Amino acid sequence: MAIDESSSTTTRLLTLLNVSATKAGKRKRAYEESKPAEKLNKKRVVHITTPEDKSGSSEESRPSEEKGNDAVEQQEAVDSEEHTDDDEQSMDPYEAHFGLSPSVLTDRAREAVDQKSWTTRREKCGKLGGVAESVPEGADGPNAVSVKHKILDRLKEPLQARQAKLPREVVELQNELLNTLSSYRDLYVTRTAPETQSSFREALTLHALNHITKKRRRVLKNNERISHATKAGNEPPEDVQDQGFTRPSVLILLPFRSFALRWVSALTAHTPSPQYQIENNARFQSEYGLPPGAVDKLANAEPGTYPPDHVDMFKGNVDDSFRLGVKITKKSVKLFAEFYGCDLIVASPLGLRMSIEKEKSADFLSSIEVLIVDQLDALTMQNWDHVQFVFSHLNQMPKESHDVDFSRIKPWYLDGHAGYLRQTVLLSAYETPETRALFNHSTQNVAGKIRTERRWTPIEVPEGIDQNFVHFDCSNPKDEPEKRFQYFTTQILPAIMKSAVQSANTVIFIPSSFDFIRVQNHFRKINASFTVLSEYSSNQDISRARQAFFSGKKAFLLISERFHFFRRYKIRGIRNLVFYGPPDHPQFYTEFLSYPFLDDGVDVSDVTSRVLYSKYDWLRLERIAGTEGAAELIKRGV
Structure with a gap:
C-alpha cells in the first residue's frame, strides 16, 4: 500500500x-x-x-x-x-x-x-561560551542555561x-x-577542537x-x-x-x-x-x-x-x-x-x-x-x-x-x-558559507536554534613577512566568482607576469574547485609555464609537479585547497604566494607562509604574499586576521 x-x-x-x-x-x-x-x-x-x-x-x-x-x-x-x-x-x-x-x-x-x-538574542552558555539563540518570531524559548x-x-x-x-x-x-x-533545540557548534x-x-x-x-x-x-x-x-x-x-x-x-x-x-x-x-x-x-x-x-x-x-x-x-x-x-x-x-x-x-x-x-x-552531523568542515571538502x-x-x-x-x-x-x-546538531572546526546556509535554511525546529559564537585571534605566521591583502569590490554574492576572476586576470596576474622576481617560484592557492578549473584554463590560454596539484592528481602526477616546480622548470604551481586538505604535502621552492581567496582552513595559511623557509638561505624579504578578498570572505578572513583585524580589512575595502 x-x-x-x-x-x-x-x-x-x-x-x-x-x-x-x-x-x-x-x-x-x-x-x-x-x-x-x-x-x-x-x-x-x-x-x-x-x-x-x-x-x-x-x-x-x-x-x-x-x-x-x-x-x-x-x-x-x-x-x-x-x-x-x-x-x-x-x-x-x-x-x-x-x-x-x-x-x-x-x-x-x-x-x-x-x-x-x-528573534535572536545573545547569551552566555557556560563552557559552550557565547551563543546566539533564535526562536520563531512571536514564540517564547527557554534560556540556554535554564533546561x-x-x-x-x-x-x-x-x-x-x-x-x-x-x-x-x-x-x-x-x-x-x-x-x-x-531542550531539543537545534545546536550548531561552530568551533570544535580535536581535544x-x-x-x-x-x-x-x-x-x-x-x-x-x-x-x-x-x-x-x-x-x-x-x-x-x-x-x-x-x-x-x-x-x-x-x-x-x-x-x-x-x-x-x-x-x-x-x-x-x-x-x-x-x-x-x-x-x-x-x-x-x-x-x-x-x-x-x-x-x-x-x-x-x-x-x-x-x-x-x-x-x-x-x-x-x-x-x-x-x-x-x-x-x-x-x-x-x-x-x-x-x-x-x-x-x-x-x-x-x-x-x-x-x-x-x-x-x-x-x-x-x-x-x-x-x-x-x-x-x-x-x-547529528559531525566534521562538517571535512564534509565541505568532499x-x-x-x-x-x-x-x-x-x-x-x-x-x-x-x-x-x-x-x-x-x-x-x-x-x-x-x-x-x-533536532539537528551540527559540529564543525570552523564555519563556511555552506555550513552557515545549511543551519539557516535546512533546520526548521520550532523549539528554536542555538549557534555558538567565538572571537578569533590572528593566526601566527613567520615574523617579518609582508602580508598584502588585496580587496576587490562586489555588491552581490552571485556575482562574486566572476568579479574575483576578472580582478585576478586583469589586475593581479598581469602585474605578476611583468615582474622578473614574482613571475617565477610562485604558488597560487585556490580554495574553490570550480575556481581552480577556471584559473587552470586561463593559464593554458595565455601559455604560461605552470603545473597543478589538485585532489584528482595521481601520485605520479604529484611527484612530477613538485619536482618541476622545485627545479624551476615550471614557473607557477596551482594548488587546490582540497588537495592540501587530503595530502598535506610540504611544498619546496616557493618564494611568492598568491591566495586566490583566503583558505577555509586557517592552518593552511600559516603553513604555506612557512614553506619558503624549508629551503636554505631564504630571508623574509625574499617572500611575497597576496590575498585576494571581498566582503563575502568575512568568515575566512576572521580566522586568519582575527575578528578585529577582519573587521578592519572589510572596513578598508568599503
Missing part, C-alpha cells in the same frame, strides 16, 4: 479508517514482525488482526526468530522502576517535545519558520563513573552540552541513546495498556500514538569510516557488559578498522611529520562510502541491523545517497527525530551536494507503509510536521 507523498489527506483518511475499525470491531492494524528485507524499500502489507491474534501491536519490525524475546522485554520495561507516572513523564523534555501535542508546534511558530522570521537534562539513571551511570576521573572543565562542558541538548571531540561524542551519544530508550519505553508501556484493555474486553486506549512512519529515529552523518568507529565506540561505552551484549562487533571492527595487513602511516609517523589535526582526521579507515544500522534494546546493541528494524543510522552522505538512488526510496529517513541531498530527503512522507500501525502514528507525523520538531 503506497502513501501519497504529496498529500497528507490520504494518510489522515487511512488513520480515520483504522481508528473506526478499532472502535467498531475491536480490530487494529498490527505493526507485524517480519524477516529483514533484502531491499530498503521492499513493499510490505498492512495486516488487520483481531483480539484473538497473539501478535498485537509491537514496537518494531524484527526477524521472526526474535519474537520470543518481545514478551520478556516488554514485561521488563513495565516492571522497571524507570517507568514514572504520567505527571512526571509530561514534564520530561522528550515527552514535552515529541509527545502527542507538543506545545511549541503552533501554527504561528510554523508560519514564522517558513518565513524565516526568527536541565533528564538522562535515565542506568544510562548515565557509566558516564558519571568516567567523569569522576576527568578534569572539571571537561565534566562541565559535557554537562552543559547535555543540558542544551535536552574536545571525544567529550562531545560522549555527550551526544548519551543523548541519542537516552532518546531511543525513552521512545522504546513509551511504546512498550502502550503495548501493555492495549493488551490489558483487550484482555478485559474494554475499548483500547485512544492516546497510544507513539511512533513514526518507520523505526529509525536518530541519524549520525560522518565523513569517514574511522569516525563511525569512534562514534559507535562512544555509544557502546554507555552500554557496558555484562548488562549489554554488542552483536556483530567483530565484523564491525573488521569492516570499519584498517584492512588486515594495512599500516596506518599517519598513526605510525614520527611526531611533526604531519600536522596533528591532519593525523586526527585521516588516521584509520578513510573510506567515505558506508551506512550502518544500529538496533538498541534493553540488553543489546545490534550492529548491521536492517534499516527498517534499527533505531540509529550511522552513515556518510555518499553512502546514504547511493542507497537512496539505488533503491529509489528514502523512507527510512521519514521519521528521523535527532540528526561533495557538499551529497549533504544537501540527504537533508532534502529527511522527514518526507514515505512511499510505502512498511507494516506500520497507523493508529499508533503520532498526529504531527500524519500532518507532515515532523521536520518542525527534528
